[in-house]
Amino acid sequence: MGWPYLGETLQLYSQDPNIFFSAKQKRYGEIFKTHILGYPCVMLTSPEATRFVLVSHAQLFKPSYPKSKEKMIGPHALFFHQGNYHSQLRKLVQSSLNLNSLHKLIPDMEAIAISALDSWAGREVINTFHEMKKLSFDVGILSVFGLLDESHRENLKENYCIVDKGYNSFPTNIPGTTYHRALLARKRLKQIMSEIIYEREEKKIMEKDLLGYFLNFKDEKGRVLSKDQISDNIIGVLFAAQDTTASVLTWILKYLHNDQKLLEAVTAEQKAIYEANEGGRRPLTWAQTRNMPLTYRVILESLRMASVISFTFREAVVDVEYNGYLIPKGWKVMPLFRNIHHNPEFFSDPLDFDPSRFEVAPKPNTFMPFGNGAHACPGNELAKLEILVLIHHLVTKFRWEVVGSQSGIEYGPFPVPQHGLPARFWKESNHHYRH
Numbered sequence: 001m002g003w004p005y006l007g008e009t010l011q012l013y014s015q016d017p018n019i020f021f022s023a024k025q026k027r028y029g030e031i032f033k034t035h036i037l038g039y040p041c042v043m044l045t046s047p048e049a050t051r052f053v054l055v056s057h058a059q060l061f062k063p064s065y066p067k068s069k070e071k072m073i074g075p076h077a078l079f080f081h082q083g084n085y086h087s088q089l090r091k092l093v094q095s096s097l098n099l100n101s102l103h104k105l106i107p108d109m110e111a112i113a114i115s116a117l118d119s120w121a122g123r124e125v126i127n128t129f130h131e132m133k134k135l136s137f138d139v140g141i142l143s144v145f146g147l148l149d150e151s152h153r154e155n156l157k158e159n160y161c162i163v164d165k166g167y168n169s170f171p172t173n174i175p176g177t178t179y180h181r182a183l184l185a186r187k188r189l190k191q192i193m194s195e196i197i198y199e200r201e202e203k204k205i206m207e208k209d210l211l212g213y214f215l216n217f218k219d220e221k222g223r224v225l226s227k228d229q230i231s232d233n234i235i236g237v238l239f240a241a242q243d244t245t246a247s248v249l250t251w252i253l254k255y256l257h258n259d260q261k262l263l264e265a266v267t268a269e270q271k272a273i274y275e276a277n278e279g280g281r282r283p284l285t286w287a288q289t290r291n292m293p294l295t296y297r298v299i300l301e302s303l304r305m306a307s308v309i310s311f312t313f314r315e316a317v318v319d320v321e322y323n324g325y326l327i328p329k330g331w332k333v334m335p336l337f338r339n340i341h342h343n344p345e346f347f348s349d350p351l352d353f354d355p356s357r358f359e360v361a362p363k364p365n366t367f368m369p370f371g372n373g374a375h376a377c378p379g380n381e382l383a384k385l386e387i388l389v390l391i392h393h394l395v396t397k398f399r400w401e402v403v404g405s406q407s408g409i410e411y412g413p414f415p416v417p418q419h420g421l422p423a424r425f426w427k428e429s430n431h432h433y434r435h
Helices: 009-014 017-028 047-056 067-073 083-096 099-120 128-145 150-167 178-203 210-216 227-258 260-276 293-306 337-341 355-359 380-397
Strands: 031-036 039-044 061-063 314-316 320-322 325-327 332-335 398-402 409-411 415-417 422-427
Touching: 017 031, 017 337, 039 047, 047 332, 047 337, 067 150, 067 178, 067 227, 083 210, 083 227, 099 128, 099 380, 099 422, 128 150, 128 210, 128 227, 128 380, 128 415, 150 178, 150 227, 178 210, 178 227, 210 227, 227 260, 227 293, 227 380, 227 398, 227 415, 260 293, 260 380, 293 355, 293 380, 314 332, 380 398
Parallel strands: 039 332
Antiparallel strands: 031 039, 061 314, 320 325, 398 422, 409 415
């Protein structure tokens, strides 16, 4: 269990999590305990145990987050809840991201991708991860508010960035600290959202975006959602959408850059669609985004390799027995997706980047980039669509090179390539194939 109080927190956060977790697994097997972030934890690395906790016996385990994080996002956000409230809100988020709505988002998503790419081209070196964060934030805003006017958008962005910086900082109420500044910015975000809601109600606008779904919701007793519930959940969605998608995008650019043959194959697949759309004069269609098999496998393999969400936190609500092990009430339980995704039993040569492995469906409960069960990510289709759209425009019209040899990994807390993958982008002048 490591040191008193500190436990093994420092070991976990100061090295590659692969090494920390796999060393433990080798030594102790598929289920072991540790002590991190002030809590005793049980770690699970088998597909069966993960399914037990997240799906079949999910009622015995509640989602659990540090209080400081709950405060930053907002206590009403759906991932902090279980039961009826959680399932109602989750349904709202899912219905606002149903296939029909995603379908309609494509043209605006394309506009966001193209304008981002244009802004990178011809600039000196950019921090890919930071730029991807801006992109996924814009897509998040689009899916929550539709086409929001400029001043609200800038205002949200500015304050959201301050909150984002404070999210992983030491929680303290001393004025001037990153955390305290973040709390103030969080209050302003709520203000801005109240204004947006007020304007919508004034104009009686009935949009089919997430905010529209939240505003129209009535439960079986005819109750509506409070302003706090709405704004906490919107912040929650923006949070969930930003860093995760941005780090996956950054990894994809790195993996493609490292494998020129693969990049050429992906480019050929996308160029065929591009030509069919008269050299990009017509927008991408939903059917086209469903028919990018190689690009899609590259996304799946990137999700497996990078395992951006290494694990999730649950807390046992009662004493639970699993496979002869006792998990005491109040202990944290962590299904380790990363270990499962990197286990040679399920994925041969797990350290090789090989999209062709997804030509066959992975064994059940061995591939969970979006989690599993009632708390699985409701935005997974949105994320994949956003990635497909960006890759399409990137490989058909731009070229990029990574600056320096970026072999290290940073954790912030999600794994990203060292220095956020510095890169240079430029527009490809001739629209011919490169030989």
